[in-house]
Amino acid sequence: MSEHSCNYVNCQNRASYIVTFDGRHYQLCKTHFRRVVNAMTKIAVIYGNSKLEDLKVRKERGRIRIVSTRKVSKEKFLKHLERLKKYEGVKKRYVASFSKTSKS
Numbered sequence: 001m002s003e004h005s006c007n008y009v010n011c012q013n014r015a016s017y018i019v020t021f022d023g024r025h026y027q028l029c030k031t032h033f034r035r036v037v038n039a040m041t042k043i044a045v046i047y048g049n050s051k052l053e054d055l056k057v058r059k060e061r062g063r064i065r066i067v068s069t070r071k072v073s074k075e076k077f078l079k080h081l082e083r084l085k086k087y088e089g090v091k092k093r094y095v096a097s098f099s100k101t102s103k104s
């Protein structure tokens with residue numbers, strides 16, 4: 001394993017990001033970093049918030065796979081996204097709100 005390649009299983013890309021899970025650093029390429037962000041976005045859309053602890057690292061053949069510890073169904077995500085769009089003006093192709101700010 002090269003020092004600067006993505007730690008994700010089956011990935012040969014160059015790492016561009018370092019993500020910390022449980023105090024350990026993992027190198028991720030742009031694609032897999034985006035996947036982590038997307039997973040957190042989906043959790044946030046469905047549950048109202050998300051944090052890095054909602055994801056966990058699963059070791060696989062000396063590399064890693066990042067999985068969600070909260071249930072994320074596509075149907076639920078799309079349903080909640082529809083609802084969010086009405087109130088918060090979430091753009092269809094770009095969702096980046098992780099925190100609940102509507103409660104005030």
Ligand SMILES: [Zn+2]
Pocket residue numbers: 006007008011012013028029030031032
């Ligand atoms: Zn990767």
